[in-house]
Amino acid sequence: MSFPLSPAEVPRRLLSDPVFIRALKGRDLSVVFAMARDSGISFNRMAEACGIKAERVSKVARGEARVSSLDAIERITDGLRIPGALLGLAARPWEQDQTHGTEPHHGEDPMKRRQMLRSAVAAGLTGTALAALTDTRQSFDHALAADTPAELSDLEAAAESYGYGYHGQDPAKVLADLVVDFDGLRPLLNTPQPVAVRARLCRTGAQLAGMAGIVLHDLGARRESRSWFGTAARPAEESGDRQLHAWTAAREAMVPLNYGAPKAAAAQAEHARHIAGRAPSAAAALAAAVAARAHALCGHVEQARLALADSERLMERLDGGQRADTWFGYPEQKHRVHMSHALTVLGETGRARESQQRAMELSAPTSTMTRTLLSLDAATCAHRDGDTEQGCRQATAAFTALPPAYRTGLTRTRAMDLYRRIPAASHREPAVLAFKEALAA
Structure with missing residues (x-):
């Protein structure tokens, strides 16, 4: 028997989420329904797929009702397309036919491929992981030449x-x-679809590829990061979403900006500004801020100040949606982080400290990387104002407080930028030596 794609199939990422797995093992369906709802599946969709009233699904999700009968548990397993073994059941009939009309990548089972990708990347950015990343990205590039998918809601929610x-x-x-x-x-790229559906696919692909580029940038894999932004740019442009296209260009500019190629960053940021246009948008404000930082690093003081002023003008005119605190939005917190770096490089330490203080006030305690970068900017300001000892102590404290996974890529590069600014004559001072040792460790 062939089983069609369930309208309430849970996203594959949930099937590797420890909380979700634990709930399945304990048959705690309140957690299962709640997490499925948070992933973008409505209670109505779950109810229809599982043969349960929507009101009951809602009550179970809130912990006001329980599901205990084996028949109901099996219907939920089938409706949400959860492998039977995760709930202590035998393999479900549909598990023998879950390709849903698509061919597994290179003949592999989709679940095995997902596990391979997850394991390869989680093990570190080694040759094996980078090869897997490149293969995945290039497969998407090739697939864009075909037509596109039908159901995107779960991936859009992701x-x-x-x-x-x-x-x-x-x-x-x-x-x-x-x-x-x-x-x-x-x-999902092999079935002809209406133009509007293809646009949704391209937009989602551009977002996911762009965010992969952000994480790779933060981890220090700058070449791979730029490749992913390059992949993101094509579907972003095809989607017709001009601001998303500008966002990918501005984000790509941050790679050379933060890894020692400010001239290339300035050119890319100006390209992003051209795509975004003059109207207020999160992408336009971001592109102007990145351009300001790049021009400051190049020593183009007047261009940096003009770009700063433009970013401030755009920022003040953004509506609530454009100011959303996401990787795609441009909230005041993000603006102040960019201003902190640009003003620090320009030597305007008073204004830089004001931006640092405001950004710290707006940053969540869990914003580990952002708060560290702000502390390193503050340490650089202390050095520029003549207190190298205090600057090194502050930088050492910020860098060593980071979890090991964060002491690489962008944070390390920013810390090294400060160390290189310190004159050789000061390298034997205790605070400078301690900073050097922290970087070496």
């Missing part, structure tokens, strides 16, 4: 969820999950 940032999670784990969901788009 993209929205990732957009809220790390929230204290290990960047490598976030990257692994992102790539798994991104790979989920590829098998």
